Amino acid sequence: MPSRFREFSSFSVGDVETFSKTIGEADIVLFAGVSGDTYPLHLDAEYAKTTRFGQRVAHGMLSASLLSTVNALMLGTPGGLYVEQTLQFRRPVFIGDTLTARSELVALDPAKRRLHCKTTVVNQHGKLVVDGTAVLQKD
Numbered sequence: 001m002p003s004r005f006r007e008f009s010s011f012s013v014g015d016v017e018t019f020s021k022t023i024g025e026a027d028i029v030l031f032a033g034v035s036g037d038t039y040p041l042h043l044d045a046e047y048a049k050t051t052r053f054g055q056r057v058a059h060g061m062l063s064a065s066l067l068s069t070v071n072a073l074m075l076g077t078p079g080g081l082y083v084e085q086t087l088q089f090r091r092p093v094f095i096g097d098t099l100t101a102r103s104e105l106v107a108l109d110p111a112k113r114r115l116h117c118k119t120t121v122v123n124q125h126g127k128l129v130v131d132g133t134a135v136l137q138k139d
Helices: 025-035 045-049 060-075
Strands: 016-022 080-085 098-109 114-122 128-138
Touching: 016 060, 025 060, 060 080, 060 098, 060 114, 060 128
Parallel strands: none
Antiparallel strands: 016 098, 080 128, 098 114, 114 128
């Protein structure tokens, strides 16, 4: 992630950051190891075939974790804190999907030095997989 400092006064409603990543086998296995979430839908292809998805599905929180990157890009480095995130999972993510996370600044709270952002993750077809809101605290 490139290092760039941003003063609070440099932020404007409408500022946007994006980050894209293709989800691979290693991402799912490593996320299972880090999170402890070894649910068979994520790791067992034979089990996943019996589900409504018909194949393995990436962890929802793996998809949502890309929002951490775009929110850090929004803050700049050194920057501040990720204070709050709401999430709604809209559709599954499969191995090989390319996700693009986006954070858009929708409101500023100068008294608290907070940035309120609309956050989304879409797949390579432009379909929404995760959406929500974030609150960032600027140093």
